[in-house]
Structure formats: C-alpha cells, structure tokens
Amino acid sequence: MSWTLDVDRGRQTWRYSKEVNPNPKPVDGTFCPKGCNMTPAKSPQESITKAVQYFTQVQTEDGHWAGDYGGPMFLLPGLVITCYVTGYKLPEPHVQEIIRYLLNRQNPKDGGWGLHIEAHSDIFGTALQYVSLRLLGLPVDHPGVERARKFLRDNGGATGIPSWGKFWLATLNVYSWDGLNPIPIEFWLLPYSVPICPGRWWCHCRMVYLPMSYLYARRTTAAETPLIRELRKELYVTPYSEINWPAQRDHINKLDMYAPHSYLLKSVNGALNLYERMHSKWLRDKAIDFTFDHIRFEDEQTKYIDIGPVNKTLNMLVVWDREGQSPNFFKHADRLYDYLWLASDGMKMQGYNGSQLWDTAFTIQAFVESGISHQFPEAMRMANHYLDITQVPDNAPDGYFRHISKGAWPFSTVDHGWPISDCTAEGIKAALALRSLPNIVPISLDRVAEGVNVILSLQNSDGGWASYENKRGPNWLELFNPSEVFQNIMIDYSYVECSAACIQAMSSFLKHAPEHPRAREIRRSIDRGIKFIKSIQRDDGSWLGSWGICFTYGTWFGVEGLVASGEPLNSPHLVKACKFLISKQREDGGWGESFRSNVTKNYVQHEQSQIVNTGWALLSLMAAKYPDREPIERGIKYLISKQYPNGDFPQESIIGVFNFNCMISYSNYKNIFPLWAISRYNNIYLKSKI
Ligand code: LAN
Numbered sequence: 250m251s252w253t254l255d256v257d258r259g260r261q262t263w264r265y266s267k268e269v270n271p272n273p274k275p276v277d278g279t280f281c282p283k284g285c286n287m288t289p290a291k292s293p294q295e296s297i298t299k300a301v302q303y304f305t306q307v308q309t310e311d312g313h314w315a316g317d318y319g320g321p322m323f324l325l326p327g328l329v330i331t332c333y334v335t336g337y338k339l340p341e342p343h344v345q346e347i348i349r350y351l352l353n354r355q356n357p358k359d360g361g362w363g364l365h366i367e368a369h370s371d372i373f374g375t376a377l378q379y380v381s382l383r384l385l386g387l388p389v390d391h392p393g394v395e396r397a398r399k400f401l402r403d404n405g406g407a408t409g410i411p412s413w414g415k416f417w418l419a420t421l422n423v424y425s426w427d428g429l430n431p432i433p434i435e436f437w438l439l440p441y442s443v444p445i446c447p448g449r450w451w452c453h454c455r456m457v458y459l460p461m462s463y464l465y466a467r468r469t470t471a472a473e474t475p476l477i478r479e480l481r482k483e484l485y486v487t488p489y490s491e492i493n494w495p496a497q498r499d500h501i502n503k504l505d506m507y508a509p510h511s512y513l514l515k516s517v518n519g520a521l522n523l524y525e526r527m528h529s530k531w532l533r534d535k536a537i538d539f540t541f542d543h544i545r546f547e548d549e550q551t552k553y554i555d556i557g558p559v560n561k562t563l564n565m566l567v568v569w570d571r572e573g574q575s576p577n578f579f580k581h582a583d584r585l586y587d588y589l590w591l592a593s594d595g596m597k598m599q600g601y602n603g604s605q606l607w608d609t610a611f612t613i614q615a616f617v618e619s620g621i622s623h624q625f626p627e628a629m630r631m632a633n634h635y636l637d638i639t640q641v642p643d644n645a646p647d648g649y650f651r652h653i654s655k656g657a658w659p660f661s662t663v664d665h666g667w668p669i670s671d672c673t674a675e676g677i678k679a680a681l682a683l684r685s686l687p688n689i690v691p692i693s694l695d696r697v698a699e700g701v702n703v704i705l706s707l708q709n710s711d712g713g714w715a716s717y718e719n720k721r722g723p724n725w726l727e728l729f730n731p732s733e734v735f736q737n738i739m740i741d742y743s744y745v746e747c748s749a750a751c752i753q754a755m756s757s758f759l760k761h762a763p764e765h766p767r768a769r770e771i772r773r774s775i776d777r778g779i780k781f782i783k784s785i786q787r788d789d790g791s792w793l794g795s796w797g798i799c800f801t802y803g804t805w806f807g808v809e810g811l812v813a814s815g816e817p818l819n820s821p822h823l824v825k826a827c828k829f830l831i832s833k834q835r836e837d838g839g840w841g842e843s844f845r846s847n848v849t850k851n852y853v854q855h856e857q858s859q860i861v862n863t864g865w866a867l868l869s870l871m872a873a874k875y876p877d878r879e880p881i882e883r884g885i886k887y888l889i890s891k892q893y894p895n896g897d898f899p900q901e902s903i904i905g906v907f908n909f910n911c912m913i914s915y916s917n918y919k920n921i922f923p924l925w926a927i928s929r930y931n932n933i934y935l936k937s938k939i
Contacts, residue, residue: 250342252591256309258638259605259662263591265342289894293931296889297619300924303896304612305628312631313605314612314920317590319597320365320903320913322354323413326377327562328585328598330421333384334471335569337582343589343596344385350595351378351385352393360396361404364505364734365912367844367903371504373414373734375400376407376484380421383480398483407484408492409502411733413559416461420566422471423480428494430731431521432458432465434536435528437543441650445729448650449722451741452667455650456547456556460563463540466533469570498522501733507848507910508736511728541571546649548577552664553584554602561588600913603661606639608917610658610675615925617682620932626688633689636680639663640696652718653706656699670707670714671747673700674754681757694762701758701771704751708774712781713743714751735908737795745785745792745803749810752778756813779814782807783822790825791852798862798904798912799846804830805865812872823873830866831880838883839863847906860891861904861915864922871929878934885930888923898923 251270255262290296309315325347332339339347354366355378361370362378379397387394401407407418408428416432418424437459439446447455471477481489498518499510510518544564547555555561565581572578587602613632616622622629640658645651645666657668658676677700680692709720722740730739755771765771786792786807794803808826816823833840839858846853855862867884875881892898898919905913 252342254309254315254591256311256313256315258311258664259313259603259635260587260664261309261315261590261603261605262586263589263596265340290889290892293885293889293927293935296892296927297924297931298621299892299894299896300898300920300927301616301619301621301625301896304616304920304924305625308628308631310631312633312635313609314917316604316608316916317592317597317914318599318601318604318916319590319592320905321558321600321911322362322365322368322374323377323911324558324588324600325351325598326381327417327559328588329381329384330417330471331562331566334420334469334566335574335578337574337578339585346591346596348382348385348387348595350597351382353594354378355393355397359400360393361400362397364910365903366914367912369504370400372401372404372407372410372502373505375404376410377414377417379484380418380423380480383476383483389479389483401484402486404504405502406486408497409500409505411501411505412731413734415497416465418484420464420469420471421480422473422477423484425492425494426465426468426470428492428497429465430498430518431525432462433521433524434462434466434540435532437462437536437540438532444723445726450726450739452650452717453557453559454738456560457563459540459547460544460560460567463537463544463567464563464570466537466540467570469566495522505734507734508730508732510731510733513728514731517729541567543649544568545577546646548581550645550651551666553577553580554587554662554665555584556665556667558588558598558600561585600907601661602665604915604917605635605661606658606676607660607672608915608921609635610672610679611921611925612917613679614675614682615921615928617685618925618932619928623686629683629686629689633680633683633691636676636683637692640676640692640700641666641668653703655703656696656701657703658700667717668703669717670704671716671750673703674747674750676700677704677754678750678757681761684761694765697758698762698765698767701755701767704754705767705770705774707751708777709743711743712748712777713745713785714747714778715741715743716747717741735910738908743781743785744795745782745810746794746796746806748778748782749806749813752782752810753813756815775814779811779816782810786822786825790822790827790829792826793850794847794906795909796906797865797915798842798844798906800852801830801833801840801842801862801865801869805869808869808873818874827870827873827875830869831875834866834880834884838880838887840866840884844903844906844912847909847912850909855902857901858887859901859904860888860898860923861901861918863888864918864926867926868922868929871926871933874933881930882934885927888927892923 253264255264356370359370362374363369363371415429419426441448544567568578588598590599641654644653644655654668657673659665660672683689684691718741726739752775791800792803792807835858840862841855841858842862843853843855903912905915
C-alpha cells in the first residue's frame, strides 16, 4: 500500500493505493537526494549548494513547492461533522489516517487538545476532537477517548465551548440552538452605506458568518441517531435534558477565553434574542435566498474550494440543506480533499488549500539570491511556469463585495483565485527576480503591471495595505467580534507585512520599468506606504508581526520595506530596528521567539533558538547593512550547524499565526529562510562564486 501526492496546477490531493508505488516522488521530509554527500557543510557556499540541491529535488511536477499547512485544531472537526450530518462517507484509508492524526496530537499531559497543535488544552479543541473521534468510529472505552472525556468533564463539560464550537455541536444535534446567541441573517440585506454591512467586514469573517447565518436561520441539524444520544451523555456533566440552554449563550470556559465580548455586543445580543422570537418570516426567507445565492457565487468563483477551511465545510452543509446530495454537493465533496494533507503525524485539515504560490514565490527569490539558480534551469523554468499559470486572469463578476483580482496572485492556486495584497507583491517580486536568469521566458512587464494595478487599488487611506481588500469599515466594528478566541477578525487592517511587501514590489517594478506611465503614482504610493510603516514602528525599534511569529517576522518586513524604498541606512528607523534585533540574539548565535509573542504582543523568548526566526533576523540585519559583522557571522554559523547533511533543515516549532491566537505551520520556511540568509551573507561578505 502507498500514498501518493497528486498535483495539478497547484492542486494537491493525497491518493491511496493498495499497490506499492515502486518510484514514489519524494515529498519534503522523506528524501535524501541521490548521491548526496552525507557530511555536514563546512562553509556557507557548501551549505547553499546543498540547500538548493535538496529543495529542487522535492519540487512538484507542476513547479511549486508543496508542504504541510496544518496547525489549527478547529478545522478537521468541521469536516468530520459535515460528513456525518450529510451522510457523505470519507474513504476508509483517510478515516484511519485522520484518527491517527487526532490521537497523535492529543496532549500527553492531560488528554485534551487546544486551538492549535502547540496550544494548551481547552474545551473548543477537546470537545470537537472528541466528537470527531467518536463519529469516525472509536468506541467510548478507547483509552484516548476516555482520557479526553476525563479532561472535558473535569473542566465542566462542553457547555462552556466558544461560539463556533456551540455552532458545530448544534448542527450535530448534541447542543441546543437555544444555547447560541443569534446569528442574524437579516444583516445581509443591509445596504453597503451602513457601516455594519457585512460587505465591509474582513472577507474571512464575512465568508464564515454567511453560511453560519444561513444554517442558523434554517437550524440545519443532524438526524438523532443512537450515537448522537450517546454523545449527549458523554459531553456534559449534567443530564442533557436538564441543561439550561439560554444560560449557556455567554458561558465560555476560561481556558478558551481570549477576546471577551464587549458591552456593546452583549447588549446587541440581548436585543437580537428578543428579535429572534418575533422576526418577520417574509424578511427571513428573503435573506435565506440572498445568502444562498451568495454562497453559490462563492462556490463557483472558487471552483468549490471556497476562501478558507471554515466556509468550505459550512458551504457544503448549506448545499446539502438546500439540495440534498445533488451534483453541486458532490462538487463540494470532491474539493474536500484539497484541504487534507498527509504527514508523518497523520492526515489533517489544512488552514487553506495549501500555501503553494506563497512558498514558491519566496523560494524563487531565495534561489535567485543564492547565485546558483542558473545551475538548476529546469527547476527555475518550472517555478516560473507555476507563477505564470497562477496569476489570476480575471476579475470576479460584480456583486457580492469582491475586490478586483485581474493580475493579482493568490496565496495558493489559481482555482482558488481570491487576490491578496502581499501574495501579489511576492508574485511580482519573484517574477521580476527571475528576469535576471538566462533561458527563462519571463512574465511580461505588462502582466506585472496588472499586479501593480491591484496593489495600487488596495492602498488604504492610512497609507498601508490590508490583506485581501481595502479596510472597509471603522475600527469600532471590532466591538462586535463574537468569536471569543480570535482578535481583529471584523475588518481588514493595514499590516506591516502587507504594506512592506507592496512597497518592495512597486520599488522593484520601478527599477524594471522606470518610464512606466504610472511611475509617479507608484512613487507617491510608496511614499505614503513608508510613512505608514514608520508610524507603526514600536518605540523599541520592532514591528509587531500578524502572520508570522512574531517581532522578528514583522521587523523583517519593516526593514526590507524601508530599504527597498531607498531609506538611508543611517536612518533612525533602521538603526533602531537593528538595535532591537541585536538585543534579542541568544548565546548560541540564533534567534527564537515563542508564539506567546503574538498572543501577548510582547517579545517572548522560545526555549530554543529557531532557524526560521534566525533567518528573518539575519536577513533584516544584512538588508540594513548592520555595520558589525560578528553577530551576523555567529547567526550564520548557527544556521549552518543546524543543516542536515542532505541539505534539508529540521522542522522546528510552529512559525505562522492568524488573529493573534491561532498558530499555523509553514513547513517550507525551514528550507527557504536559512538558505536565503546564508546566501545574502555569501553575497555581502564572501562575494564568492560557488
Ligand atoms: C492566511 C494565510 C496567508 C496570509 C498571508 C498572505 C501570509 C498574510 O501576509 C496575509 C493574511 C493571509 C492571507 C491569511 C489570512 C488568514 C488565513 C486565511 C490564513 C492565516 C490562512 C488561514 C486563515 C483563515 C482565517 C483561517 C480560518 C479561520 C478564521 C478565523 C475564519
């Protein structure tokens, strides 16, 4: 028996076969290149060669780099519950791998699970994985199930689960809909001119609450089976029929609480609970039809992948509610597999349908900076091909709040197609970097300019860039954040990462097309962007990262953005940033940040140095031409000492994040950032041809 990763224009699906595959294509983490020298690198040059050799060997046939984009623990249960409610059967080999994953990721200390693979156990994580294991067939007396149940019951049972958990349990018929605060579907009928119109929310928040409000309005619920009746007994510390459900609406276990409801939200919820008892049926039916059309639009625009892992399974449930097991339902089921990733710990649901474009764009830039990419013409040709086919060809049709996307790059695949500011920026940077290589047919400057057009359109009035869309609503909308476990989900904010990437892309574009008709406009946009970046630099010289862990990530972007725009190297902003980084260097020469940096928004040292943090810190210091070579050299030595003899690097702690509290794995970063930093070191200090 064997598992094979199939790829098609970035689409990744794991296929099981009873036969053994005699020639498996290596996937990262499973491979040592043929004839690879088993001694560790003795010099930066050797380390670079080994790193590039290794990483080109695991490139997929369609030109991208694939990897594990798992980490969050609240996603897979949505898939398992959706399959159960709709009667869709996952293949048995997948079921076995999913069970293996859930058991592997159970916290050995207390038998629970948290919000992500490194988090402390909480009710959200534990109740949802518990239910998943039971739905997938584990018996009530399985040791892992017993330990989980003990954790749950010792901590008050599942009543204190956060709102998204309450929602999933209610669809499964093991929690009452009366135990939820209302998810008012009529909001969808508000005109855009109203500041709280959902069209102004951050697209991820919008696209999650869209199907949630539909399913809440319809109270879509699983049929009561014997297993459901058993679960009702297992999940709670009081008999199910005696639970006071309305009292549970605001009951959130303290283990789970991260973003408490505001007073404003509490009073709005009070009013909505009243409204729920006397709403107009006519208006509700109208809103149900509108949201269904919107959901269908999203499904079709993304080829049933959907913007993310949460609305993916919710939308599938909506289609089932409306149409049963229709052809569209099976289109959904087919795309479930795009989210499932098999790794050594089992099969998980990823935070997206992959990070294909993002990783490939960074890899291209690191390879070009290595100075040896011309020795790997086929790998570079295929990477260029992946960039080429992944640029979004068209705008989404009007309506349903979509921003323009023609010329943008997405995070994963062209089929997904949602444009993102910094993915577009990294796509542009990679496309332009490839122009320095021989024998590549580069993406034309006209097409790159289409990407620049998207970037220009996305600049906010504060001068910065948000993720997918402009910042469309006021900050006070955050007071309506109902999620309890995530921060900053209501609107799209300007981020240092997105802003700095856009500035770098436009600066690079100007170098390639100085006479472009929009050059002045671009220069002005860069200036405004730089002002924004400077305005959010912290007093200690750092920038807070929002999508990576944490200050080393944010500071890397801040510094590269300033340097790309031509900021003088003696600028107090750059000097302060370097001083900050140097102050965090550790005894062994490395840098290492804990995910608690993001959670607390203060620098928290990891127990150990981390190669990816070290890569970011070194890249920043060298971009800013930090005058003292000694700390940089120590960092480089640290990185080289961590490289495996085959050129790969170890997978260390989780390194990505969203909404401050949930971590996510970027498993290719270990191969990208150490290589990039060592390459820059070689270029600046050794200037040697390899
Ligand atoms: C991502 C992944 C990519 C990431 C970067 C491009 C790295 C970043 O610079 C901008 C934000 C973005 C696009 C991003 C936003 C939040 C996402 C989509 C994710 C972290 C992947 C998963 C996450 C999504 C919100 C998960 C579902 C959870 C909800 C709270 C809806």
